[in-house]
Amino acid sequence: GAGVSQSPSNKVTEKGKDVELRCDPISGHTALYWYRQSLGQGLEFLIYFQGNSAPDKSGLPSDRFSAERTGGSVSTLTIQRTQQEDSAVYLCASSLGGLAGVYEQYFGPGTRLTVT
Amino acid sequence: AQSVAQPEDQVNVAEGNPLTVKCTYSVSGNPYLFWYVQYPNRGLQFLLKYITGDNLVKGSYGFEAEFNKSQTSFHLKKPSALVSDSALYFCAVRGVGSSNTGKLIFGQGTTLQVKP
Numbered sequence: 001g002a003g004v005s006q007s008p009s010n011k012v013t014e015k016g017k018d019v020e021l022r023c024d025p026i027s028g029h030t031a032l033y034w035y036r037q038s039l040g041q042g043l044e045f046l047i048y049f050q051g052n053s054a055p056d057k058s059g060l061p062s063d064r065f066s067a068e069r070t071g072g073s074v075s076t077l078t079i080q081r082t083q084q085e086d087s088a089v090y091l092c093a094s095s096l097g098g099l100a101g102v103y104e105q106y107f108g109p110g111t112r113l114t115v116t
Numbered sequence: 117a118q119s120v121a122q123p124e125d126q127v128n129v130a131e132g133n134p135l136t137v138k139c140t141y142s143v144s145g146n147p148y149l150f151w152y153v154q155y156p157n158r159g160l161q162f163l164l165k166y167i168t169g170d171n172l173v174k175g176s177y178g179f180e181a182e183f184n185k186s187q188t189s190f191h192l193k194k195p196s197a198l199v200s201d202s203a204l205y206f207c208a209v210r211g212v213g214s215s216n217t218g219k220l221i222f223g224q225g226t227t228l229q230v231k232p
Contacts, residue, residue, distance in 0.1 A: 004159070031218055043206065043222035056219065091159060095218070102148045102167045102210065105220065107159035 002026065004108035006092050012114045013082055021077045021111045025094030032075050033095075033105060034067060038088035046090075049075065050097050082115045089113070118143040120209050122223035129197045129230055137192040137226045139207030148210040149190040150220065151181055155203045163205075166190060177201070197230045204228075 005024045013019050025032050034046040045059040049069040060066070064083075069075040079086055089112050093105035119142045129135045141147055148167055152160040164175025171183045181192045190207060204227050208220040 033219060035220075042224045043220075045219040045221070048219050050218070059219070093160075097218075102165065103218070104150065104162040104165055105218075106162065107152075109157075109159045 004092055004094055004106055006090075006108040006111050008111060009109065010112045010114075012116060015084060015115055016081055018078065018080045019082055019113065021079075021090050021092075021113070023075045023077070023092030023094075023108060025073065025075070025092070026106055028096075029094035029106070030072065030097030031095045031103070031105075032069055033093040034075070034077050035091045035093065036088045037091055037110070041088075043091075046077070079113075082113075084115050087113055087115045118209055118221050120207050120221055120223040122205075122207055122226045124226050125224075126227045126229060129228070131199050131230050131232050132196050135194050135197040135201070135228065135230070137205050137207075137228060139190045139192065139223060140188050141190060141207075141209045142188065143209050147190075149181075149183065150208040150210070151175065151179070151190075151192050152206045152208065153203050154206065154225075160206065163192070197228075199230050199232055202228055202230045 007022045030051045032049045036044045047067045048056040064080045067077045089110040091107050091110045093107045095103040095105045121140045150165045151163040154160050163179050164173050166173050166183045174180045179194050181190055183190050204225050206225050207223040
């Protein structure tokens with residue numbers, strides 16, 4: 001079946017602009033995660049959605065970052081007033097949900113964000 | 117706080133030889149451990165996970181990992197390396213306690229280079 005998809009695959013933006021990154025999870029997966037991969041910081045957790053529960057935003061690096069998940073499916077990560085340090089690959093993952101189980105996460109190909 | 121360490125930035129092995137990629141973890145309580153592989157310009161692919169039970173876990177592409185509670189390690193192994201195994205490997209632990217949202221905490225990654 002279809003895996004996790006992300007768009008765009010590449011995004012170049014000017015410092016100070018806002019960007020939106022999109023994630024389409026695997027159908028039926030109730031848990032959705034955003035991570036950031038950069039050379040200096042490795043793979044960092046950003047935010048987690050599970051069903052209708054309040055999201056875990058503990059990994060968002062600043063209030064310029066926000067995310068939403070509409071209808072329990074598609075998610076959008078928004079970065080306002082982008083800075084050069086925001087340049088990274090943003091990875092989305094989804095999994096079967098519920099903390100009682102230990103489910104592997106399936107990752108999308110990522111969006112490479114470059115802030116000039 | 118939970119953490120994962122991959123002490124080797126790069127592992128070099130000749131094709132046909134056994135390979136080991138090391139991982140140690142620090143977590144309170146019982147750990148849930150994962151290995152992922154990342155090929156160039158691709159997202160992460162799940163290889164295997166340890167939840168409980170048998171300390172030797174078998175996964176995709178002939179990989180296996182050995183959980184050692186006393187040494188807090190979860191080393192990735194393969195009896196006979198292939199050139200196509202060359203990639204970036206990540207060890208991860210799932211957050212526990214107050215961090216138990218299913219988010220993954222990743223090691224810094226180890227580049228595996230298999231030479232013909």
